[in-house]
Amino acid sequence: MSKRKLSRQQRWRIEKIHAERTKRAEQRDGRDTARLAAGEYGPEQSGRVIAHFGRSLEVAPTDGGDAVRCHLRANLEGLVTGDWVVWRAGQDGSGVVVARQPRDNVLERPDARGRLKPVAAGIDQILIVFAVEPEPHSNLIDRYLVAAEATGIAPVLVLNKVDLLPDEGGELRTLLDRYAALGYPVVTTTTATSSGLDALHRQLKDRTSVFVGQSGVGKSSLIDRLLPNEDLRIGALSADSRKGTHTTTTARLYRLPSSTTDNAPDGAPGEEDSGGELIDSPGIREFGLTHLNADQVADGFIEFRDYLGHCRFRDCRHRAEPGCALLNAVERGEIHADRFASYRHIVDSLEEN
Ligand SMILES: Nc1nc2c(ncn2[C@@H]2O[C@H](COP(=O)(O)OP(=O)(O)OP(=O)(O)O)[C@@H](O)[C@H]2O)c(=O)[nH]1
Numbered sequence: 601m602s603k604r605k606l607s608r609q610q611r612w613r614i615e616k617i618h619a620e621r622t623k624r625a626e627q628r629d630g631r632d633t634a635r636l637a638a639g640e641y642g643p644e645q646s647g648r649v650i651a652h653f654g655r656s657l658e659v660a661p662t663d664g665g666d667a668v669r670c671h672l673r674a675n676l677e678g679l680v681t682g683d684w685v686v687w688r689a690g691q692d693g694s695g696v697v698v699a700r701q702p703r704d705n706v707l708e709r710p711d712a713r714g715r716l717k718p719v720a721a722g723i724d725q726i727l728i729v730f731a732v733e734p735e736p737h738s739n740l741i742d743r744y745l746v747a748a749e750a751t752g753i754a755p756v757l758v759l760n761k762v763d764l765l766p767d768e769g770g771e772l773r774t775l776l777d778r779y780a781a782l783g784y785p786v787v788t789t790t791t792a793t794s795s796g797l798d799a800l801h802r803q804l805k806d807r808t809s810v811f812v813g814q815s816g817v818g819k820s821s822l823i824d825r826l827l828p829n830e831d832l833r834i835g836a837l838s839a840d841s842r843k844g845t846h847t848t849t850t851a852r853l854y855r856l857p858s859s860t861t862d863n864a865p866d867g868a869p870g871e872e873d874s875g876g877e878l879i880d881s882p883g884i885r886e887f888g889l890t891h892l893n894a895d896q897v898a899d900g901f902i903e904f905r906d907y908l909g910h911c912r913f914r915d916c917r918h919r920a921e922p923g924c925a926l927l928n929a930v931e932r933g934e935i936h937a938d939r940f941a942s943y944r945h946i947v948d949s950l951e952e953n
């Protein structure tokens with residue numbers, strides 16, 4: 601993108617807007633400091649950000665109860681959905697977030713200028729959804745796996761539309777077995793039958809998940825079935841959230857009801873809500889096809905990790921170099937040739953850009 605040169609007057613105007621905004625934030629923060637000191641806020645509590653609208657957040661108290669609309673202390677920029685926070689309740693039913701807990705991980709997406717921005721945090725697993733139709737290319741699955749591995753969040757493969765799978769499963773079954781052998785959980789689903797989501801419910805339980813995958817694989821259908829009481833169509837956000845400026849990109853955390861089949865009759869009371877948590881937004885669903893560097897790509901193929909660093913040349917590019925540990929492993933059948941071809945393909949696509 602070409603850098604636009606601003607006139608002196610435009611720069612002055614931008615600086616003025618910025619200064620006014622900072623002043624307002626400082627005033628608000630000053631009022632908060634005074635009110636906190638005057639004991640107008642309750643004790644510190646733990647909570648989790650479930651939605652984010654400009655400078656205001658919705659926080660779910662860890663102890664249960666309804667979500668609370670909170671604003672932020674001035675020093676707390678950059679909170680995202682899924683962050684664990686410390687907050688205090690005000691007397692009017694709203695609250696103030698005073699601290700962020702350390703993050704285990706964060707999911708980032710490039711903004712309009714290509715800069716990576718955090719969009720969600722505290723995620724336990726990335727569910728990579730693909731389908732019997734449109735037929736998945738193993739290269740695309742690998743691409744998603746590499747992107748997931750780069751975030752440090754555990755990937756799970758979800759094959760949807762298994763109602764369309766021929767009885768013996770064919771090549772797709774072989775492909776799935778190969779990923780399962782690498783240690784990746786593989787879940788098969790269909791939204792066409794009532795029991796088609798049992799395995800998915802089990803995988804989601806007690807964890808925070810996101811769904812990613814290509815258009816048409818059935819992400820919306822799966823999420824609709826998991827959250828039958830939510831209207832998730834884009835543009836059907838609540839009146840409250842529509843006030844925000846980031847309506848289409850903001851991520852929301854949903855608490856998943858446990859499936860009826862998972863509800864054992866002897867389940868302890870109060871455990872009905874342990875169906876897991878889902879963070880979703882249109883931007884998150886598209887995650888995976890963002891830019892990576894060549895080292896991340898090699899690292900993202902988990903079966904390569906034992907060999908990386910063992911090539912004869914330190915700067916080996918694993919193409920035709922003698923003594924390449926990866927090429928030798930492919931030769932010996934320890935690394936599948938298709939996965940190596942996929943690695944090459946992804947690295948080549950990076951070098952083209
Ligand atoms: N046969 C079959 N069709 C399904 C299944 N799940 C979803 N579909 C159909 O697949 C099509 C695409 O489903 P969506 O849920 O819109 O897919 P998506 O991944 O959300 O697609 P985008 O919104 O474009 O990202 C729809 O026509 C669904 O009815 C399934 O389990 N079996």
Ligand SMILES: [Zn+2]
Pocket residue numbers: 911916917918919921923924925926927
């Ligand atoms: Zn090498």
